[in-house]
Amino acid sequence: MLDPRRPRAFNQALMDLGATVCTPRNPSCGACPWQGYCAAYAAGDPARFPVKDAPHPVPFQVIGVGVVLDGAGRVLIDQRLNEGLLGGLWEFPGGKQEEGEAIAATIARELVEELAIAVEVGQELIVIEHAYSHKRLRFVVHLCTWLAGEPQALASQQVRWVRPAELADYPFPAANARIIAALLEHLARPGAA
Ligand code: SF4
Incomplete structure (x- = not known):
């Protein structure tokens, strides 16, 4: 998926999106440029993602x-x-x-x-x-x-x-x-x- 000419800009954009728009607890889907492609948004409850594994008890x-x-x-x-x-x-x-x-x-x-x-x-x-x-x-x-x-x-x-x-x-x-x-x-x- 990386842009072969500007991979650095792609990575930076992803990080900015995660930091400012698609935050883990309260994603701002209404302001999100990725909304039309987003599987989490399409599923109807984007705050449910990412799904975390239950913590494993340490032996x-x-x-x-x-x-x-x-x-x-x-x-x-x-x-x-x-x-x-x-x-x-x-x-x-x-x-x-x-x-x-x-x-x-x-x-x-x-x-x-x-x-x-x-x-x-x-x-x-x-x-x-x-x-x-x-x-x-x-x-x-x-x-x-x-x-x-x-x-x-x-x-x-x-x-x-x-x-x-x-x-x-x-x-x-x-x-x-x-x-x-x-x-x-x-x-x-x-x-x-
Ligand atoms: S549309 Fe998807 S990528 Fe955009 S903020 Fe909502 S959950 Fe995140």
């Missing part, structure tokens, strides 16, 4: 996350696979809570499945809400004590024990910055493990 998931510490005060992190959302970044291990599952059980199960380690799930460190365009996530983060099993990268590129002060050297997704801050704050408290 919500709870993610259990384990900040696993060993006896030497090191913390366990893993590097995500390169494919997919946040690929290649480092993170604290965890995964989706299943229906009817307690969050501590989620964390223990995920650490077995993803790292082949056994942990004791301890106190809650922080809860973080994070919204993407296509889903909402709640990260429930618990401190964990490593009990047994050499960590294996079963669902990631690699795993690493690092000193908490070294966490700043690794690229993490934005939501993890608050986990790191909460961990450092926790460890700075007198008597913290």
Whole structure:
């Protein structure tokens, strides 16, 4: 439909029409140069257009996350696979809570499945809400004590024990910055493990 000689003028005219005459809620059909060609006008109720889809509910998931510490005060992190959302970044291990599952059980199960380690799930460190365009996530983060099993990268590129002060050297997704801050704050408290 574009005028091959003056496409810019055509586009500008459309924008002007939408801004001044064919406004979404109150179109001025009586003053409209397009009225004779307009399907919405011909349908008899032009204010009914454009038809908007009903908003889709955004899926919500709870993610259990384990900040696993060993006896030497090191913390366990893993590097995500390169494919997919946040690929290649480092993170604290965890995964989706299943229906009817307690969050501590989620964390223990995920650490077995993803790292082949056994942990004791301890106190809650922080809860973080994070919204993407296509889903909402709640990260429930618990401190964990490593009990047994050499960590294996079963669902990631690699795993690493690092000193908490070294966490700043690794690229993490934005939501993890608050986990790191909460961990450092926790460890700075007198008597913290
Ligand atoms: S006639 Fe059609 S294009 Fe013109 S203002 Fe009415 S609805 Fe909009």
